[in-house]
Amino acid sequence: MPDHDEWLWGWDPTPGIVSVWAEPSGHATVWRRVGGELRVEHARFRPWAVVDRIDDVRRPGLGVRELAGDGELRWLVDADDARRLAHVRDRPTTLILPPDEQYLVRSGRTYFRGLGFDDLRRMQLDLETTGLDPGRDRILMIAVRRPDGSATTIEGDEADLVRRLVAEVRAEDPDVIENHNLHGFDLPFLVQRARALGVALALGRTDEPGLRQRGARRGVTSGDGEPRIRYVAPGRELIDTLDAVVRHDFATRDLPEHGLKAVARHLGLAGADREVIAGDRIAHVYATDPERVRRYARADVEEVAGLARMLGGPAFALAQMAPRRYERLADAGPATGVIDPLLVRAYLRAGTALPLHRPGTGEPHAGAALHLFASGVAHRIVKADVASLYPSLMRTYRIGPARDRLGALLALVERLLDLRLEAKAKGRAAPAGSAERHRHEAMSAAMKLVINSAYGYLAAGALTRFSDVEAANEVTRRGREVLHLMCRELAARGVTLLEADTDGVYFAVPETWTEADERRVVDDVAALLPSGVRLELDGRYAAMLSHEPKNYALRAYDGTLVLRGVAFRSSRAEPYGVAFLRAAIDRLLVGDVPGVRTAYLASIAALRRRDLTAHDVATLVRLSRTPAAYAEQRAERRELAYEALLAESRGWEVGERVRVYRTTGGGAALARDGARDYDVDHYVRLLRTQFAARLARAFTADDFAVVFADPDQLALFTVPLETIRPILRREEG
DNA sequence: TCATACCGGGG
DNA sequence: GTGTACGGTATGA
Numbered sequence: 084m085p086d087h088d089e090w091l092w093g094w095d096p097t098p099g100i101v102s103v104w105a106e107p108s109g110h111a112t113v114w115r116r117v118g119g120e121l122r123v124e125h126a127r128f129r130p131w132a133v134v135d136r137i138d139d140v141r142r143p144g145l146g147v148r149e150l151a152g153d154g155e156l157r158w159l160v161d162a163d164d165a166r167r168l169a170h171v172r173d174r175p176t177t178l179i180l181p182p183d184e185q186y187l188v189r190s191g192r193t194y195f196r197g198l199g200f201d202d203l204r205r206m207q208l209d210l211e212t213t214g215l216d217p218g219r220d221r222i223l224m225i226a227v228r229r230p231d232g233s234a235t236t237i238e239g240d241e242a243d244l245v246r247r248l249v250a251e252v253r254a255e256d257p258d259v260i261e262n263h264n265l266h267g268f269d270l271p272f273l274v275q276r277a278r279a280l281g282v283a284l285a286l287g288r289t290d291e292p293g294l295r296q297r298g299a300r301r302g303v304t305s306g307d308g309e310p311r312i313r314y315v316a317p318g319r320e321l322i323d324t325l326d327a328v329v330r331h332d333f334a335t336r337d338l339p340e341h342g343l344k345a346v347a348r349h350l351g352l353a354g355a356d357r358e359v360i361a362g363d364r365i366a367h368v369y370a371t372d373p374e375r376v377r378r379y380a381r382a383d384v385e386e387v388a389g390l391a392r393m394l395g396g397p398a399f400a401l402a403q404m405a406p407r408r409y410e411r412l413a414d415a416g417p418a419t420g421v422i423d424p425l426l427v428r429a430y431l432r433a434g435t436a437l438p439l440h441r442p443g444t445g446e447p448h449a450g451a452a453l454h455l456f457a458s459g460v461a462h463r464i465v466k467a468d469v470a471s472l473y474p475s476l477m478r479t480y481r482i483g484p485a486r487d488r489l490g491a492l493l494a495l496v497e498r499l500l501d502l503r504l505e506a507k508a509k510g511r512a513a514p515a516g517s518a519e520r521h522r523h524e525a526m527s528a529a530m531k532l533v534i535n536s537a538y539g540y541l542a543a544g545a546l547t548r549f550s551d552v553e554a555a556n557e558v559t560r561r562g563r564e565v566l567h568l569m570c571r572e573l574a575a576r577g578v579t580l581l582e583a584d585t586d587g588v589y590f591a592v593p594e595t596w597t598e599a600d601e602r603r604v605v606d607d608v609a610a611l612l613p614s615g616v617r618l619e620l621d622g623r624y625a626a627m628l629s630h631e632p633k634n635y636a637l638r639a640y641d642g643t644l645v646l647r648g649v650a651f652r653s654s655r656a657e658p659y660g661v662a663f664l665r666a667a668i669d670r671l672l673v674g675d676v677p678g679v680r681t682a683y684l685a686s687i688a689a690l691r692r693r694d695l696t697a698h699d700v701a702t703l704v705r706l707s708r709t710p711a712a713y714a715e716q717r718a719e720r721r722e723l724a725y726e727a728l729l730a731e732s733r734g735w736e737v738g739e740r741v742r743v744y745r746t747t748g749g750g751a752a753l754a755r756d757g758a759r760d761y762d763v764d765h766y767v768r769l770l771r772t773q774f775a776a777r778l779a780r781a782f783t784a785d786d787f788a789v790v791f792a793d794p795d796q797l798a799l800f801t802v803p804l805e806t807i808r809p810i811l812r813r814e815e816g
Numbered sequence: 817t818c819a820t821a822c823c824g825g826g827g
Numbered sequence: 828g829t830g831t832a833c834g835g836t837a838t839g840a
Binding site (some may be wrong): 162300312333543 | 828830833835836837
């Protein structure tokens with residue numbers, strides 16, 4: 084019986100590894116932090132590869148071992164130097180990892196054994212520049228936060244500034260260098276400026292004068308068609324907090340945007356007196372008030388340090404499991420980046436042959452179920468959903484990759500589901516804010532990441548070694564089955580189904596029901612589901628406006644309004660319309676139809692009296708054409724934003740965002756403070772066609788016409804508003 | 817109108 | 828040897 088914990092954690096107990104660097108020569112350097120002190124160790128390893136045939140492979144100096152089982156990749160070859168493996172490297176079927184991963188996989192070592200996140204020596208750095216283009220702009224200042232928490236800024240002549248940064252990094256000797264968008268901005272900018280200035284950028288722990296590169300999907304490119312890369316500093320881990328933010332937001336989906344300032348504010352990391360300077364004003368402010376820029380830059384590195392600690396735990400925890408460098412696990416996709424390396428290590432540890440990567444079978448992959456049962460307004464809403472539906476189904480029905488003869492993926496999922504519950508419980512038991520709690524929560528989040536991507540791994544086609552579309556289809560089929568069963572059994576117990584999506588369902592309960600009744604019906608249905616599939620009551624709301632699939636508004640029992648979907652939240656939507664929509668839905672969901680009408684009339688009146696500003700009616704447009712490109716298309720199709728810019732004879736840059744509105748007489752203008760010369764009729768029309776229309780499902784056609792009748796036209800046959808009731812209508816399918 | 821391509825960030 | 832956990836927006840047919 085293979086040891087599943089070895090599959091999960093590796094087996095070599097060596098503690099304190101904070102960085103690994105390996106060369107094709109078979110030489111590995113391992114940096115370990117033991118009792119706070121850094122130790123550098125040198126090790127030899129035999130570079131290896133796994134191949135599917137050895138007829139032309141056997142030659143002197145090459146070790147060959149046959150692996151067990153029926154996988155095609157059954158010959159493990161190794162040598163004292165990777166150059167001896169050159170002849171197998173170019174075969175498309177060969178499994179050959181980067182040297183550092185070869186070392187970690189075969190040694191069974193991983194990063195950070197016995198270390199906590201706070202044991203790392205972490206340093207943050209942030210560039211302030213005159214602009215975004217290193218070909219044209221230059222560095223004004225570099226803010227640095229040292230491992231001891233002190234922050235400083237480096238200024239002066241640019242070449243000198245880069246030299247002093249390098250000296251600072253080498254003197255402080257951090258294990259980790261962090262910043263927000265480090266790989267997307269600071270490092271590429273620094274590399275290009277250092278090259279232009281002829282300064283050596285020796286940021287690593289080896290004596291190399293510059294940085295190395297690795298391919299990375301979310302990296303930078305040096306030009307059209309050039310591959311995307313990220314930089315590597317041997318001996319240190321280059322960590323981008325933007326990666327951690329993106330990963331965090333995938334799980335929570337609660338961040339309004341991913342910029343440092345916004346995230347820091349959202350997570351409560353920003354100080355009340357946080358200095359703020361718009362990016363394009365930095366150079367100007369630096370010339371007039373450099374102290375302000377210093378405060379700003381120091382705040383940046385402080386926030387990055389806080390953010391890295393708050394959101395960097397999962398990557399730290401993953402590095403204790405998977406045989407890859409910490410910085411690779413920080414930006415890796417979970418299927419190819421975490422699970423595949425775990426499986427490869429498990430197979431080699433078990434001495435078992437691996438299957439070949441298979442191109443996509445062409446078998447279409449059927450996805451999740453989505454139903455809209457009813458649209459309009461409903462009250463006493465309950466949301467019930469299944470936690471971790473897909474991995475639960477994989478475990479319950481033993482759905483794993485057909486070619487995974489060891490059953491390693493299912494074994495990992497199973498073990499992680501249990502260990503995660505333990506980690507969650509330990510986290511809850513630890514004091515709030517303690518390092519112990521941080522450790523357990525980070526571990527739990529890392530495990531959740533792996534668990535939830537096990538299904539994505541199956542469906543990943545040619546990208547993952549054990550992918551299996553049939554198995555993935557079986558998971559979604561079971562998922563649809565569970566959702567269907569849930570809906571049927573809920574409906575049979577007297578609730579009104581509204582919308583169901585993948586693993587959750589919204590429904591309305593009868594007027595007489597108490598909260599206990601709601602919980603009971605969820606528990607009753609939960610008991611009918613397959614064991615291992617846990618249905619839970621996820622939320623309760625006073626009312627819901629169901630508009631279209633994935634587009635709805637909820638009113639919580641405390642009166643808070645939640646709007647979901649493009650129909651209700653769009654960055655381009657004119658602010659006056661959004662404000663109307665919120666006010667109208669707020670009234671609608673308490674059954675106050677006259678209030679809806681009042682909100683509508685108030686918006687029209689505000690437009691007509693020009694109480695609103697141009698800013699209120701303007702739409703936000705991102706410019707995607709150059710002035711030349713627009714000039715070419717202008718004869719065929721005119722666009723408001725560019726017309727406004729031309730009318731003001733102002734140039735623009737692609738990517739710029741502007742607020743534009745239609746002026747009296749049909750012209751276009753950029754919104755600016757105080758302007759009110761907007762086309763009232765146009766915006767009154769828009770209010771009805773674009774915004775009021777989103778309440779159409781809530782009324783019969785006749786009632787809708789009454790509620791949103793033109794205030795100037797006296798209807799002849801009209802019903803009193805007080806008698807109109809919002810409706811709920813059944814949808815087909 | 818509908819599909820699909822692209823973006824998210826940094827000064 | 829980069830990578831199929833999304834959701835909004837911009838674009839083309």
